[in-house]
Amino acid sequence: MSTPEQLTEHFLLAARGSEARALGQLVHSCQLVAAVCELVHELQRERGISNVFLASAGQEFAEELKQQNGRTNTASDHFCDYLQRVQSGQDQLWSSARLYHRIAHVLLQLKDLAELRNSIEQGNLTTAQATEAWSGLIAELLSVLFEIADIAADAEISRALVALFHFLQAKEHTGQERAWGCVGFAAEAFDTEILARLQHLRESQQRCLDVFVRFAEPEEVWFWEQLEQAPAKAELVRMRKVIDALGEGAAVPHGVSETWFAVATARIDGMRELEEQLSADLQAMAGERLEKARKALQDNRSRLEAEPPAEPVSAFSLLLDASSDSEQVPAAGSVRALYDLLQEQADHLQQVSDQLEEARSALTERKLVERAKGLMMQYQKMTEEEAFASLRRAAMEGNCRLIDVAARVVAAAEKLKG
Structure with missing residues (x-):
């Protein structure tokens, strides 16, 4: 029968081993993150090219669309190949049912990609309908990244995932702005709904970028600041002013959609460079953290194997020694080593917990706001833009945070259901 010291040693090492296994899962998750980033970017490009193709009744970007189909298919194959390795047991599995559900939903939508493309090729969809279809698939892929960030148990990697997710979300809002701008330019007029949507997308970009700057590494923030000063951003701002100056119902000169597409694409391609860097930094960090955890376990x-057996010493007496102002008399043997290692591990876990709390607060706030918006869209028949505008207006009038208003909406809905 094991002694208390032997049992303590076993569970102490088991804790370290559990941390290493969790980091091993995160290393594989970061590979999935890279595959998702690649696929999202190609889908965003195909969405934009499809819009110009539809807006021109198939006269523009036909060849570009065919080439982009191939690039998207390659990215989709990379994504599915990774999942095939997971399914066959070659890579470690995750412990989140929500993550598996999200992945299954993405795969189901990817199966319908050929049908969507055929409808676009035949001209059976409007630019608005095509935009909604592409955006729905991209949203599902981004939700996979959200779940990975939500279950990450390492503080440094969690912060990096939060930064990457919000940067990707900002890039997606930029992509949607490109798509809906093409819709308005193609119709040669911007109605109230499209103008409101474009304004909402601009504000959403900034909110996500604010979170990114908060959690990103200094060199990553510097890279972003350089992009903000690049000509692509200045051109995008200029085109935004053109849209704002047109106003509702004003006639739009013919052929401007291609110019808008080129300007917005230059901005998005710049963001893609930083996105790739963020993904590479994340994978490198995960590998380093895993190696560090393995070294800590060893x-x-x-240290435990090096300690010679000693006379029984109680942990309580060691605790008294540690808190005493008098000169401490070291206790020989494995009990002292166990006590020291337990204290070090307790300090480590507390530090991780504190850092995780900050990173997860950003994810929790997002979930709460999204849930509140969903409830308002469901029960008050609002659009997403109207729901968010209502939440923001209530926060400003009540001089409180957006998350506080969202919490009240969710609580009121749950009370009504009850």
Whole structure:
């Protein structure tokens, strides 16, 4: 039968081993993140090219669309190949049912990609309908990244995932702005709904970028600041002013959609460069953290094995020694080593918990706001833009945070259901 010291040693090392296994899962998750980033970017490009193709009744970008189909298919194959390795047991599995559900939903939508493309090729969809269809698939892919960030148990990686997710979300809002701008230019007029949607997308970009700057590394923030000063941003701002100056119902010169597409694409391609860097930094960080955890496990094991057996010493007496102002008399043997390692691990876990709390607060706030918007869209028949505008207006009038208003909406809905 094991002694209390032997049991303590076993569970102490088991804790370190559990941390290493969790980081091993995160390393594989970061590979999935890279595959998702690649696929999202290609889908965003195909969405934009499809809009110009539809807006021109198939006269523009036909060849570009065919080439983009191939690039998107390649990215989709990379995504599915990774999942095939997971399914066959070659890579570690995750512990989140929500993540598996999100992945299954993405795969189901990817199956219908050929049908969507055929409808676009035949001209059976409007630019608005095509935009909604592409955006729905991209949203599902981004939700996979959200779930990975939500279950990450390492503080440094969690912060990096939060930064990457919000940057990707900002890039997607930019992509949607490109798509809906093409819709308005193609119709040669911007109605109230499209103008409101474009304004909402601009504001959404900034909110996501604010979170990105908060959690990103200094060098990543510097890279972003350089993009903000690049000509592509200045051109985008100029085109936005053109749209604002047109106003509702004003006639739009013919052929401007291609110019708008080129300007918005230059901005998005610049963001893609930083996105790739963020993904590479994340994978490198995960590998380093895993190696560090494995070394810590081996160090703990070596320290325990190096200690000679000792006379029984209680942990309580060691605690009194540690808190005493008098000169401490070291206790020989494995009990002292166990106590020291337990204290080090407790400090480590507390530090991780504190750092995770900050990172997850950003995800929790997003979930709450999204849920509140969904409830308002469902029960008050609002659009997403109207729901968010209502939440924001209530926060400003009540001089409180947006998340506080969202919490009240969710609480009121749950009370009504009850």
